[in-house]
Amino acid sequence: MKLFYSLVFLCFSTIALKGQIKVDSVQTLETVVLSDVKLQQNNYGFKTTTLKDSVLQNDSKSFTDILRFNSNVYFKENGYGMVSSPSFRGTNASQTAVIWNGISINSQLNGQTDFNLINVNNFDNVVIKNGGGSVQYGSGAIGGSIHLNNKLNFSSHFDNHLRLNYGSFNTQKASFNTNYGSSKFAVNFGFQYVTSDNDYMYLGTNEVNENGAFNNLNFNVNLGYFISENNILKLYHQAFLGERELSGTLNTISRNKYLDENFRTLLEWANIGNHYTSKVKVAHLQELFKFYQNKVLDSYSYGKVNTYLIKHILDYNLSKKIALKSILDYNYFEADGSSFGSPNRSAFSATAIATYKPDTKSTIAFNIRQDVTSDFKSPLLFSLDGSYQFSKFYKIMINASKNFRVPTFNDLFWQPGGNLNLKPETSYQVDLGHQLQYKWVTLDLNTYYIKNENLIQWKPSNSGFWSPINIDQTHSYGAELGLKLNKTFGSHTITLNGNYSYTISEDLETNKQLIYVPKHKANVSIAYNVKRLSFYYQHMFNDMVFTTEDNIISPLYSLPKYDLGNIGISYQLIQNKNHNLRLGLDINNLYDTPYQNVIFRPMPNRNYNIQLHYKF
Amino acid sequence: MKKLLYSVLGLSLLFSCSNDDDGTMPQEPLGDYENGFIISAEGGPSSVSYISNDFSTSENDIYFNVNGETLGVYLQSIGFNGDKAYIIQDSGTITVVNRYTFELITTITTGLTTPRYIGFNGSNAYVSDWADPFTTTDDYIAVVDLNSYTVTSTIPVSEGPEQVLANNDKVFVSHKGGYGANNEVSVITTSNSTVATISVNDVPDEMVLDSQGNLLVLSEGGQSWQATGETLASITRINTNDNSVISTIEFATGNHPSLMSYSNGMAYYILNNEVYGLADTATNLPSSSLFSVEAGYAYGMFVKDGNLFLTDASFSAQSTLKVYDISSGTLSESFSVGVGASKIYFN
Numbered sequence: 001m002k003l004f005y006s007l008v009f010l011c012f013s014t015i016a017l018k019g020q021i022k023v024d025s026v027q028t029l030e031t032v033v034l035s036d037v038k039l040q041q042n043n044y045g046f047k048t049t050t051l052k053d054s055v056l057q058n059d060s061k062s063f064t065d066i067l068r069f070n071s072n073v074y075f076k077e078n079g080y081g082m083v084s085s086p087s088f089r090g091t092n093a094s095q096t097a098v099i100w101n102g103i104s105i106n107s108q109l110n111g112q113t114d115f116n117l118i119n120v121n122n123f124d125n126v127v128i129k130n131g132g133g134s135v136q137y138g139s140g141a142i143g144g145s146i147h148l149n150n151k152l153n154f155s156s157h158f159d160n161h162l163r164l165n166y167g168s169f170n171t172q173k174a175s176f177n178t179n180y181g182s183s184k185f186a187v188n189f190g191f192q193y194v195t196s197d198n199d200y201m202y203l204g205t206n207e208v209n210e211n212g213a214f215n216n217l218n219f220n221v222n223l224g225y226f227i228s229e230n231n232i233l234k235l236y237h238q239a240f241l242g243e244r245e246l247s248g249t250l251n252t253i254s255r256n257k258y259l260d261e262n263f264r265t266l267l268e269w270a271n272i273g274n275h276y277t278s279k280v281k282v283a284h285l286q287e288l289f290k291f292y293q294n295k296v297l298d299s300y301s302y303g304k305v306n307t308y309l310i311k312h313i314l315d316y317n318l319s320k321k322i323a324l325k326s327i328l329d330y331n332y333f334e335a336d337g338s339s340f341g342s343p344n345r346s347a348f349s350a351t352a353i354a355t356y357k358p359d360t361k362s363t364i365a366f367n368i369r370q371d372v373t374s375d376f377k378s379p380l381l382f383s384l385d386g387s388y389q390f391s392k393f394y395k396i397m398i399n400a401s402k403n404f405r406v407p408t409f410n411d412l413f414w415q416p417g418g419n420l421n422l423k424p425e426t427s428y429q430v431d432l433g434h435q436l437q438y439k440w441v442t443l444d445l446n447t448y449y450i451k452n453e454n455l456i457q458w459k460p461s462n463s464g465f466w467s468p469i470n471i472d473q474t475h476s477y478g479a480e481l482g483l484k485l486n487k488t489f490g491s492h493t494i495t496l497n498g499n500y501s502y503t504i505s506e507d508l509e510t511n512k513q514l515i516y517v518p519k520h521k522a523n524v525s526i527a528y529n530v531k532r533l534s535f536y537y538q539h540m541f542n543d544m545v546f547t548t549e550d551n552i553i554s555p556l557y558s559l560p561k562y563d564l565g566n567i568g569i570s571y572q573l574i575q576n577k578n579h580n581l582r583l584g585l586d587i588n589n590l591y592d593t594p595y596q597n598v599i600f601r602p603m604p605n606r607n608y609n610i611q612l613h614y615k616f
Numbered sequence: 617m618k619k620l621l622y623s624v625l626g627l628s629l630l631f632s633c634s635n636d637d638d639g640t641m642p643q644e645p646l647g648d649y650e651n652g653f654i655i656s657a658e659g660g661p662s663s664v665s666y667i668s669n670d671f672s673t674s675e676n677d678i679y680f681n682v683n684g685e686t687l688g689v690y691l692q693s694i695g696f697n698g699d700k701a702y703i704i705q706d707s708g709t710i711t712v713v714n715r716y717t718f719e720l721i722t723t724i725t726t727g728l729t730t731p732r733y734i735g736f737n738g739s740n741a742y743v744s745d746w747a748d749p750f751t752t753t754d755d756y757i758a759v760v761d762l763n764s765y766t767v768t769s770t771i772p773v774s775e776g777p778e779q780v781l782a783n784n785d786k787v788f789v790s791h792k793g794g795y796g797a798n799n800e801v802s803v804i805t806t807s808n809s810t811v812a813t814i815s816v817n818d819v820p821d822e823m824v825l826d827s828q829g830n831l832l833v834l835s836e837g838g839q840s841w842q843a844t845g846e847t848l849a850s851i852t853r854i855n856t857n858d859n860s861v862i863s864t865i866e867f868a869t870g871n872h873p874s875l876m877s878y879s880n881g882m883a884y885y886i887l888n889n890e891v892y893g894l895a896d897t898a899t900n901l902p903s904s905s906l907f908s909v910e911a912g913y914a915y916g917m918f919v920k921d922g923n924l925f926l927t928d929a930s931f932s933a934q935s936t937l938k939v940y941d942i943s944s945g946t947l948s949e950s951f952s953v954g955v956g957a958s959k960i961y962f963n
Contacts, residue, residue, distance in 0.1 A: 248688075248707065249660075249688055249689050250685070250686055250688065251685055251686055251688040251709075252688030252689050252690065252705065252709070253707055253708060253709065253725065254707065255708075255729075293730075293748055293750055294729070294748045297748050297750075297751065299748055299750035299751050300750065301750060415841045416839065416841035416842075459912075459913075460912075460913040460915075460929065461913065464836070464839075515932070548932060548933045549932045549933040550933040550934050554677070555680070555686075556661045556663060556677055556680055556686060557661075557955075599660075599661065600660070600661065600686060600688070
């Protein structure tokens with residue numbers, strides 16, 4: 001581990017001294033119709049990382065854990081399985097956009113996405129984009145965005161996956177997926193059920209995680225149909241029904257319970273011409289939570305938002321060197337809840353993007369966006385990005401953008417305290433990236449600077465209640481390093497993936513590090529495969545974090561740094577053309593490390609998980 | 617102040633010396649936290665701070681320092697009785713400690729749901745409890761046997777019982793109203809656990825006894841976002857013998873004071889960072905303030921011996937305890953105390 005850190009620091013310091021940065025990846029361009037093409041085509045100057053099947057389909061890990069061990073994303077998790085919110089680059093969870101098949105699914109109530117309400121088995125790939133993306137992805141894309149994509153495969157195939165899982169704390173998981181495709185029609189269907197007593201030990205105490213049980217049911221169906229050679233219809237649908245108790249904290253019992261019912265439906269019509277692609281998207285999203293103070297009683301408080309949206313996207317290739325794009329987006333939100341009545345909002349945005357490729361080595365894109373919203377004034381947003389390929393091995397990427405985060409329904413309408421005079425948070429940033437690629441090694445280094453203004457903070461007032469105001473200014477800067485190795489020797493394959501981030505994020509008034517922002521975070525995973533046998537080890541280091549704004553180091557006001565390791569082995573019992581049966585065993589928290597991601601909310605002790613995956 | 621302390625110390629030395637003849641141990645200090653005041657902080661994390669009477673020493677997180685464990689997240693209030701302190705946590709726990717050493721004695725969890733405040737009468741304590749805060753009809757006063765540390769019975773009361781003041785054979789409970797709003801003071805006769813109610817203005821919270829033994833109740837008044845709509849705050853003076861209302865002095869529309877403390881013939885309250893004094897004899901609110909305080913969020917107040925103690929609460933960093941000299945209105949001392957510091961108690 002020490003060696004890894006030194007390596008990381010060495011790389012960082014040498015390259016930083018030369019005054020440069022950046023990391024990951026240009027995606028291979030997908031066929032227009034098959035996925036969120038906007039992401040791959042319009043982010044030349046940004047770091048994007050794609051997590052593929054092999055990473056996502058690790059059956060014993062939560063989505064939170066997959067991302068914690070495989071990316072720069074940092075999570076605040078209120079105990080295992082409880083509310084889990086992601087953040088990037090020293091920003092917070094409401095400054096992190098989560099995009100489902102091109103549409104933002106951050107809660108309209110609190111501006112965040114809870115990753116324990118998303119089942120990872122449902123996605124074909126997950127793309128992590130570091131840095132601001134409000135021009136394309138709207139509110140909240142400040143620190144970065146996480147893209148959850150379903151792909152429709154229009155080739156002749158029919159395969160099924162059955163997964164069964166059993167692990168510590170009586171954790172049981174079953175899922176079934178079917179994929180069918182022909183040249184005209186594609187469908188995939190998925191169904192998952194997870195249940196866990198989640199009663200892990202609080203290491204170093206006599207307590208267990210009481211009142212932490214959860215279960216959820218997830219249903220997913222995606223359809224695609226070529227109406228004609230140039231017209232395609234796609235339907236994406238996802239339903240999530242979850243019930244979870246809410247763990248207490250050390251020395252505080254809890255009787256709380258949460259129910260969540262989230263539905264997402266998206267219908268898309270794409271028309272493809274010689275020089276253009278036109279897409280119309282119509283979607284309905286529902287988020288609903290019910291909070292029970294006492295789980296045995298019937299009384300609860302609730303919040304519900306229905307989002308209706310229509311979006312038009314036009315891609316037009318003016319010439320071989322110039323591409324233009326426009327996005328028109330109209331959203332109508334209606335909310336209903338115990339604490340904010342039944343308000344509604346509407347928002348319209350117009351975006352224009354021009355991409356210029358003067359030669360095969362360089363790309364420059366300019367994006368501009370204006371929102372018109374019913375409750376507040378939104379700033380004009382822009383983004384400028386570009387990349388230049390110096391040689392076969394070395395590429396440089398650069399971007400500068402202005403991004404925003406709009407006030408949520410809670411911020412605007414909560415009774416008491418909701419503030420209708422709020423402005424959106426605004427953020428400016430620059431980001432410089434380098435990518436070195438040599439045979440089976442890829443090295444990425446990014447450095448960035450972000451300045452945030454008018455941050456919305458809830459503060460107590462002398463009228464006896466809390467109210468949000470646009471008050472804080474913060475900045476963050478740092479570096480991200482990514483390393484990928486992939487090497488095959490005969491029947492042996494070794495892959496290594498490492499990420500390191502150095503993050504300073506400060507309140508500009510006090511110059512104190514923001515709470516829950518680790519200065520250093522690193523992870524590495526090594527996988528080895530020979531014939532039917534696979535083995536992996538993954539490790540992460542999380543630096544100490546402050547939990548109050550005054551940066552006091554104490555067991556009450558900060559969390560210590562920690563190292564975590566996971567290990568796993570799997571074997572293909574059956575491996576032939578029509579049948580694949582894999583048996584896997586994972587040991588999570590191998591070293592039995594006591595750790596917390598949110599203060600007083602311990603995470604699990606060492607635990608085991610056994611999986612059967614049958615593909616036919 | 618210091619002189620007084622020294623003379624008390626001197627006296628106690630004399631006293632302990634004279635006791636030596638009996639073969640009993642000399643009077644030991646009762647604990648590190650004997651001669652000072654305690655500030656409870658809601659958190660998170662919940663914590664307790666100590667400041668000595670002479671302001672020479674202060675210590676934060678004393679419960680954690682002594683017991684090596686935290687108090688959890690939702691400390692509501694502390695009650696003191698005999699040599700014990702009872703730390704009330706909203707999550708349904710009372711932590712009993714020695715009030716002078718803060719060493720943990722026991723915890724009470726059974727029979728409590730959302731406890732708020734505690735009052736004492738003989739070998740019983742009376743704990744206000746919201747039960748399920750979303751249910752308006754399940755609120756109660758838990759009667760705790762102080763010998764066995766168990767909840768022995770419950771007395772149903774109306775919505776949102778808050779502060780508890782025990783006086784002789786009666787226990788007064790202000791019904792602030794929990795998540796809603798209420799306008800009652802419950803009076804429990806301890807001998808037979810019967811409950812009488814007194815109507816006051818909306819949202820009654822702080823209660824004190826004046827020099828004549830009358831009960832003063834500060835009602836905060838309803839605010840526009842509450843079910844009550846905007847209603848007037850008031851200070852109601854109640855005869856504790858027959859529960860009759862002696863007088864109700866109302867505040868102007870839109871004024872919602874929430875802090876009141878009593879010392880030496882004067883009830884002190886704070887409104888928009890101005891400190892006012894209402895004399896026992898007054899029939900109207902004072903027209904001008906005594907002095908003003910500087911606070912981002914004045915969250916707790918206590919008046920003693922010519923000093924006004926105020927917590928300026930922060931919920932994301934350490935709070936500040938400020939001491940004002942009432943006669944001059946000047947800030948004399950300032951201490952860093954726990955996150956969400958709320959109540960001040962003299963030990």
